[in-house]
Amino acid sequence: MNRPLIWVGLLLACLLGAGGYFVWSKAIPYDEVVDRGPSPEALANHYLAAEHFLSQQGLAVDHANSVERLTTLPAKGHSLLLLGERSNMSPRQVEQLLAWAKSGGHLLLVAEALWDEETGKSGDLLLDRLDIHQTLSDEPEELAPTEKKPLKKKAPDLTKLYVDNETAPAYFSFDTDFNLTDPKHLAQFSANSARSSHLMQLDLGRGRVTVITDSDLWKTQNIGRHDNAWLLWYLTQGTAVTLLFNSDFDDLFTLLVRYFPQALVALIALVALALWRAGMRQGPIQSPPPNARRQLQEHLKASADFLLRRSGQGTLLRALQRDVLRAARRRHTGFEHLDNAEQWRVLEHLTHQPSHVISQALGPLPAKRLSSADFSRQVACLHTLRNAL
Secondary structure, eight states: OOHHHHHHHHHHHHHHHHHHHHHHHHOOOOOOOOOOOOOHHHHHOTTHHHHHHHHHTTOOEEEESSGGGGGGOOSTTEEEEEOSOOTTOOHHHHHHHHHHHHTTOEEEEEOOSOOBTTTTBOSOHHHHHTTOEEEEOOOOOOOOGGGOOOOOOOOOOOEEEOOTTOSSOEEEOOOTTEEEEOTTOOOSEEEEOSSOEEEEEEEETTEEEEEESOOGGGSTTTTTSTTHHHHHHHHHTTSEEEEEOOOSOOOHHHHHHHHOHHHHHHHHHHHHHHHHHHTSOSSOOOOOOOGGGOOHHHHHHHHHHHHHHHHOHHHHHHHHHHHHHHHHHHHSTTGGGSOHHHHHHHHHHHHOOOHHHHHHHHSOOOSSOOOHHHHHHHHHHHHHHHHHO
């Protein structure tokens, strides 16, 4: 083996080893957290973080999809949070919820509709039964031009709640565009921002009801802000909690459009192709008849067939008899004043036809329908007489 090649190989190996050692000595390990977004469970349940928080506080937490859950939910020691849309709630379900709260349960609900002064109701059956009104908050008064101050970063208008034995209030991020009013002064306490009230709690029988303007502060993206999580615990402390936030199910078509749009389009295309295939003609298309075949003879034959179907044999035969008699009057003066026997003798002389042919052609028509052969024979006799005249 060539010695110079061995030395070159050893030199390259040393250089590679030294370079690798240098890189390894300078490398600094580090941890990198990759945010892959919310889990499928969090996407399906906006209050998943709220459920985990309450569970960490030692509360039993469950969630339901229908008010029918009340049939098995004891009232005492339980809180039911209505956080979902409930516009389709029936009066019977409203009575069921109020009866559950009166028997010792804690019912928390989100005000859904605005109070209408003209109709005296809001359309939210549950809110109207509690005599709590929701309105839009008053717009803040603008400063006069001379009183305007330099623009500063506007602080959020947070809702405050003062708790007994606490000097500082708790702060929550309710939507300040809405306001709760208590015209009958039934609320035991409330939480207010600078512009409006956003939480009211009132006693109902042996239980209590809490009304809030919105529940977005307890969704996953907001529950960690300010004292939002603490408020959820404060309102439900000492009870088992059931969250009801999906009272309306999507129908099958909506689910198909949402999750399987390609399959739905393919199904529609398949049905359209099947209908098109079923509606195809069997065999070649018959071409329209040429105009040259529509001759006068065919029109006359078609007209005669039409008259035969509509008027019957008698009408056609009587028309031919009148034509024969009209032609005879033109050939023999005073023909119309002769009796039948004399007329038939005149016709026998004019047409050179035997008397039995004339009597058969001009005699009274039978009451019953003639057979095809008899009818054709009668028509032929009348044509023979008319042509002879």
